[in-house]
Amino acid sequence: MRGDAVLQLDRLAIAQDAFRLSADWQVPAGARVALIGPSGAGKSTLLAAIAGFLAPVSGRVLWQGRDLAPLPPGERPLSMLFQDQNLFPHLTVAQNLGLGLRPDLRLSPQERAEVAAALERVGLGGLGARRPGALSGGQMARAALARVLLRARPLLLLDEPFAALGPALKADMLALVAEVAGNSGATLLMVTHDPADALAICDLAVLVAGGRAEPPRPPAALFAERPPALADYLGPASE
Amino acid sequence: MASGAGTIGGLALLLVAAPLGAVVWRAGGLALSPADLAALRFTLLQAALSAVVSVGLAVPVARALARRRFPGRAMLITVMGAPFLLPVIVAILGLLAIFGRSGVLNAALAAAGLPVLSVYGLQGVVLAHVFLNLPLATRMILQGWQMIPAERFRLAASLGFSPADSFRHLERPMLIQILPGAVATVFAICLTSFAVALVLGGGPRATTLELAIYQAVRFEFDLRHAAGLALVQTALGGLATMAAWVLARHAGFGAGLDRTPLLAAPGGWHRVVDGLAVALAALFLLAPLAAVLAGGAPGVLQLPAQVWPAAARSVAVALVSALMTTGVALALAEARAAGRLGWVELAAMLPLATSGLVLGTGLFLIAQPLVPPMLLALPVTILVNTLLSLPFAYRLILPEAQALQADYGRLATALGLTGLSRLRLLTLPRLARPLGFAAGLGAALSMGDLGVIALFAGERDATLPLVVQRLAAAYRNDAAAGAALLLVGLSFALFWAFDAGGRRAAT
Numbered sequence: 001m002r003g004d005a006v007l008q009l010d011r012l013a014i015a016q017d018a019f020r021l022s023a024d025w026q027v028p029a030g031a032r033v034a035l036i037g038p039s040g041a042g043k044s045t046l047l048a049a050i051a052g053f054l055a056p057v058s059g060r061v062l063w064q065g066r067d068l069a070p071l072p073p074g075e076r077p078l079s080m081l082f083q084d085q086n087l088f089p090h091l092t093v094a095q096n097l098g099l100g101l102r103p104d105l106r107l108s109p110q111e112r113a114e115v116a117a118a119l120e121r122v123g124l125g126g127l128g129a130r131r132p133g134a135l136s137g138g139q140m141a142r143a144a145l146a147r148v149l150l151r152a153r154p155l156l157l158l159d160e161p162f163a164a165l166g167p168a169l170k171a172d173m174l175a176l177v178a179e180v181a182g183n184s185g186a187t188l189l190m191v192t193h194d195p196a197d198a199l200a201i202c203d204l205a206v207l208v209a210g211g212r213a214e215p216p217r218p219p220a221a222l223f224a225e226r227p228p229a230l231a232d233y234l235g236p237a238s239e
Numbered sequence: 240m241a242s243g244a245g246t247i248g249g250l251a252l253l254l255v256a257a258p259l260g261a262v263v264w265r266a267g268g269l270a271l272s273p274a275d276l277a278a279l280r281f282t283l284l285q286a287a288l289s290a291v292v293s294v295g296l297a298v299p300v301a302r303a304l305a306r307r308r309f310p311g312r313a314m315l316i317t318v319m320g321a322p323f324l325l326p327v328i329v330a331i332l333g334l335l336a337i338f339g340r341s342g343v344l345n346a347a348l349a350a351a352g353l354p355v356l357s358v359y360g361l362q363g364v365v366l367a368h369v370f371l372n373l374p375l376a377t378r379m380i381l382q383g384w385q386m387i388p389a390e391r392f393r394l395a396a397s398l399g400f401s402p403a404d405s406f407r408h409l410e411r412p413m414l415i416q417i418l419p420g421a422v423a424t425v426f427a428i429c430l431t432s433f434a435v436a437l438v439l440g441g442g443p444r445a446t447t448l449e450l451a452i453y454q455a456v457r458f459e460f461d462l463r464h465a466a467g468l469a470l471v472q473t474a475l476g477g478l479a480t481m482a483a484w485v486l487a488r489h490a491g492f493g494a495g496l497d498r499t500p501l502l503a504a505p506g507g508w509h510r511v512v513d514g515l516a517v518a519l520a521a522l523f524l525l526a527p528l529a530a531v532l533a534g535g536a537p538g539v540l541q542l543p544a545q546v547w548p549a550a551a552r553s554v555a556v557a558l559v560s561a562l563m564t565t566g567v568a569l570a571l572a573e574a575r576a577a578g579r580l581g582w583v584e585l586a587a588m589l590p591l592a593t594s595g596l597v598l599g600t601g602l603f604l605i606a607q608p609l610v611p612p613m614l615l616a617l618p619v620t621i622l623v624n625t626l627l628s629l630p631f632a633y634r635l636i637l638p639e640a641q642a643l644q645a646d647y648g649r650l651a652t653a654l655g656l657t658g659l660s661r662l663r664l665l666t667l668p669r670l671a672r673p674l675g676f677a678a679g680l681g682a683a684l685s686m687g688d689l690g691v692i693a694l695f696a697g698e699r700d701a702t703l704p705l706v707v708q709r710l711a712a713a714y715r716n717d718a719a720a721g722a723a724l725l726l727v728g729l730s731f732a733l734f735w736a737f738d739a740g741g742r743r744a745a746t
Contacts, residue, residue, distance in 0.1 A: 053649055074655025085646050090668045104660035151654075 004029060006187055007050075007155060009213075012059035014042070014049045021045060023213035024059070027204070032181060032188040033216050034198035037208035038233045043191040044083075046213055047157045050189070051080045063155065074103070078155035079148045086144035086161060087132040093119070093143050094128030100150035118146040122176065138169045145173070149180055156181055158190035174201050195223060195234065209233065244574035247567055248586035255589045255626060258601020259473060265604055266466035274443065275451065279471060281440075282430060282447045285361060286479075289368035290426035294418060296369065297376035300520045302410070303513035304377070305384035315521060316381070317735060319374040322524055324680070324734050325531075326687030326704050327371065327434040328711075329723045333527030334358070334367055336534065343526070363439035364447075368432060372425045374524065375631075379424070382635070382673070383417035384410070386642060402505040419486030424591075424634060427479040431472070431594035433690060448472045452596055462600075469597045476592035480630075531727060538721025546706055546722050550729060553686055553703040556617060557733055560624040561682035565674055567625070568632035569640075573666065576640040577648065587633035590626040595690025598623050603695070616695040620702065624685035631684075632677035639673045640666075668744065675741010679734035686730040703729070 005026040012023045021042040027033055035043040048054045050061050052073035061068045063077055073080075079100075087096045097115045098107050107115070119128055122142040132140055141162055148156060158177065162170045178201040181188045192198055198205050204216035209229035222230065271279070304316060322330055337343050338358045345355040358366065387409055395405050436447040446454075448468055455465035571583040590598075602619055643666070651657075651665055667674070689704040696705055703726045710719035 051653065053652070072655075072657075073649075073652045074657065080653050082650065085650055088647060088650070088665065091664070095664075099654050099656060099664075103654055103656040103664075105664055 006064050007189075008060075008062040008065075009050075010060040010062055012049065012061060013057045014045055014054060015057045016045060016054065019045070020211050021208070021213060022059075022211065025206075025213075025215035027187060027189070027216060030181075030185050030187055031204050031216070032178065032202045033190070034202040034205045034219060035189060035191045035208055035213070036193070036195065036198055036205055036222075036233075037229070039193075041208045042211075042213070043208045044159050046208065047080065047159050047189065047191060050155075051078060051157055052076050076155075077153050078157055079151045079153045080157040081144055081148065081159065081161035083160050083163060087140055089132050091131070092128060093124065093130050093132065093135065096132065096143060097128070097147045097150055100147040114150060118149045119143075121149060122146040137164055138173070141165060141169075141173050142176070145176060145180065149184075152184060154184075154186050156186050156188045158188070160191050160193070163193075170197075171200070177201065195219070199223070244570045244583060245580055247570045248574070248580065248583040251567060251571075251586040251626065251629065252589065254622065255586075255593060255598070257605060258598045259593065261601040261604040262466045262469045262473070262597060265462060266470050270467070271471070274446075275448075275468065275471070277443060278446045278448050278451045278468075279475075281361075281445060282449075282472075282475070285364045285368070285436075285440075285447070286426050286429035288361075288365045289372065289429040290422045292365060293369045293372040293425045294376045294380075294422045296520070297373055297380050297421070298414065298418075299512065299516040300373075301377045301380035301384060303516045304381055307510075307513050307517070309517075315517070316378075317738065318528075319377055319520075319524065320679070320683075320734055320738065321528060321731060322370050322374050324683035324687065324730050325371075325528070326689065326707070326723070326726055326730060327432070328438070328689060328704065328708065329531055329687070329727055330371060330527065331367060331435060331438045332534070332720075332723065333531040334370060336530035337526050338363075338366065343530075359439055359441075360445045364435055364445065367435045367439055368425075368429045370524065370527065371432075371435070372428060373520065375428075376421050376425055377520070378676070379421045379635075380414070380417055382638075383413045386638065387413055402509060420634065423479060423482045423486050424631070426482075427476060427591045427630075430476055430479055431591075433594065433596060448475070449594060449596055452600075456600070465600065469600060472594065473592055473597060476594070480588045480591045531724065535720040535724025535727075538717035538719070539724050540721070541718075542721050542725065543710070543715075543718050545701070546703070546718075546725065549701050549703045549706040550725060552617065552700065553726075554729060554733070556621050556624065556702060557682040557686040557730075560621045560628065560685040561678045561733070561737065563621070563625040564628040564632045564681035565678040568629055568636050568677055569666070569670070569674065572633055572636040572640040575637060576644040578644075588630050591630045593626075595623055595627060595688065598626065599691035599695070602691075613695060613700075616692060616700045619695055620688070620692045621685075623691040624688055625681070627688075628677075628681035628684050631680055635673045635677045635680070636670060639670055643669050671741045671744035673741070675737050675739070675744065678741070679737035682733040682737060683730040686733060687726065 006029040008026040009023040014021045019042065023046060035046065037043055045054065049056055052068065052071060068076055087093070094115050095105060097118055098105050098111070101107060101111050101114065116125075116128065119125055122145055124139060124142050124146065127135070127139065132143070135143065144161060156177075162173045165173060174197060177188065180186070190197070190202070198219045202219055205219040205222045206216045207214045207222060207227065207230055226234070304312065325333070335342060335358065338356070339345070340355070340358070348355050357363070391409055392405070395409060400408070431449060432447070433449040433453065436445070436450045437453070440446060440450060448471060452465050452468045452472065455461050455468060568587065571587045574580045574583050599619070602623070606615055606619070647665065651661055656665060687704055689708060692702050692705050693708075696702070701709070703722065707719055707722045707726055710722055
């Protein structure tokens with residue numbers, strides 16, 4: 001179900017060295033948005049700007065009408081999963097999850113129980129005492145997602161955290177993401193290279209190409225229309 | 240954090256700048272005699288030779304230690320720290336026992352009917368500097384090797400890399416990043432080395448600027464001349480510091496997942512070369528240490544009464560300055576790694592441009608009108624030792640702080656992991672190894688320092704190195720050798736406690 005606009009990029013302009021990207025659009029509450037486009041087009045950079053790692057050159061990022069500029073990344077109403085390094089290797093899985101509740105890790109028994117429950121929820125029950133190095137890639141992705149559950153922020157940014165997983169595992173993880181986002185009503189922005197991902201769980205897609213992030217529209221419509229930038233990226237139509 | 244690091248950095252800058260200001264003010268002008276110019280030339284020559292030889296010899300040793308596992312390896316790495324930590328005057332006594340006129344080497348040469356070698360002059364100064372700095376260079380380069388994630392070596396093995404391929408793609412890029420900083424650091428140390436030139440140099444052909452400053456103060460009573468020489472010394476050190484600054488680069492080796500190292504060590508002649516490198520380095524470093532042990536053992540059982548309180552003062556001074564150095568270096572390195580406050584690098588590296596004698600002289604000039612300098616002997620010693628260790632501690636911590644920031648900075652920030660929680664849960668556990676090493680280095684350097692304390696101390700607050708020096712000057716050779724052995728033991732114990740603590744906390 002679509003709600004009112006929650007995330008608004010208001011004439012946003014980002015620059016990094018010679019690179020420029022602009023965006024001016026909004027996303028309704030609970031939407032699941034795919035960012036699609038060629039490598040180096042700025043998909044990850046756009047997420048970094050929304051997350052607060054990169055100050056915009058001009059324009060604003062608004063959440064429910066409030067400008068996020070004064071908030072440091074950790075205080076923004078969002079969780080982010082990076083391409084890699086989502087877990088601290090020297091902390092146990094349970095400690096990594098606990099950081100999502102209290103960054104000082106002074107957890108109450110109640111909070112410890114929440115951590116255990118989140119681990120169960122993603123299928124990692126009983127693995128809390130392990131270090132990330134002892135987990136498989138899929139298990140590490142699940143652990144990171146469990147921390148997203150615990151943080152319970154209304155916006156979830158995925159910077160291709162599952163790119164290294166196999167197709168079946170990636171599909172599992174995307175289904176889990178969709179379920180998590182659906183249950184909590186969170187809004188989702190995810191970077192992807194794969195149109196199938198966008199079609200599988202997203203109801204909107206943003207084409208990022210040529211220095212511009214275009215306004216979101218339904219993925220099916222986008223792929224049907226195949227604007228030139230998208231056609232260049234996807235290659236010849238496979239019909 | 241940012242303002243805290245800024246305050247600490249500003250204070251560190253001030254504490255170096257104020258004594259330098261006093262020296263400049265007192266120097267008045269600058270007029271170098273031919274003897275001063277000769278000292279300048281010799282200072283540059285010996286420091287350049289010492290730096291290149293130390294680092295050049297350290298590369299094969301560090302590589303062998305990085306990729307081989309053999310019994311006693313961990314012990315050897317710990318002992319490798321010893322010559323740099325050894326109080327310099329004690330190290331020189333050990334080298335004289337091996338390479339000196341009546342040392343082991345010349346005795347063997349004479350027995351074989353060959354001409355004996357002199358350990359005085361340029362070759363002696365370079366020999367002592369290589370002995371003192373080869374271990375530091377080896378440890379710096381070894382840390383570089385350890386920063387290459389094991390995953391990279393595993394990838395190299397799976398791609399069928401030959402040793403030459405591994406060198407080209409993994410080791411050479413690391414060395415290109417590490418070596419310039421290592422050369423610059425050793426060069427700067429050798430620029431300001433005083434005791435080595437005092438014992439092994441001297442005369443018109445082998446006098447360094449530091450030695451010239453000392454002579455101007457002690458024998459000419461010409462503070463103006465001393466301050467002028469100190470200015471030249473500081474300008475030289477400033478240039479070396481800037482070189483180190485420019486040459487230092489980010490350590491972007493990417494993240495590893497803390498899996499067990501899988502170093503693919505090539506066999507055949509590589510194995511022989513590695514074995515030789517380790518064996519020769521161990522012999523070169525251990526023989527003088529063994530000579531110190533053997534020479535001091537008889538006297539250590541009957542030490543004069545003034546030794547024990549001096550030892551207690553030295554340990555207290557060493558502990559306080561080690562903790563101060565490590566804390567300041569961590570705050571500055573973290574601020575730098577986070578990309579804030581670029582100028583803190585200057586605060587951390589500026590002490591390299593100075594020396595114990597220069598800072599001590601400046602502080603003496605400042606203190607004299609206000610309080611009797613003797614009252615400040617121990618606080619000033621702690622302060623100067625903290626500042627002089629700071630560049631090394633900072634250099635050791637910075638690359639790993641930068642790697643930590645590159646790998647986990649965003650994740651920590653995204654989770655709101657800040658302030659003390661970040662220190663406790665991320666910074667201290669991940670940086671325990673370089674922090675322990677830096678603290679151990681600071682403690683041992685402070686323990687063995689015999690520069691500033693000699694300017695300030697009276698009879699009642701001497702530190703252990705000063706007592707050793709006084710006993711030796713009074714020809715009480717057995718007592719001096721025994722006290723020297725105690726000094727070595729305490730320096731080494733302090734270093735070992737911090738370094739091993741850090742390495743244990745890191746695993």
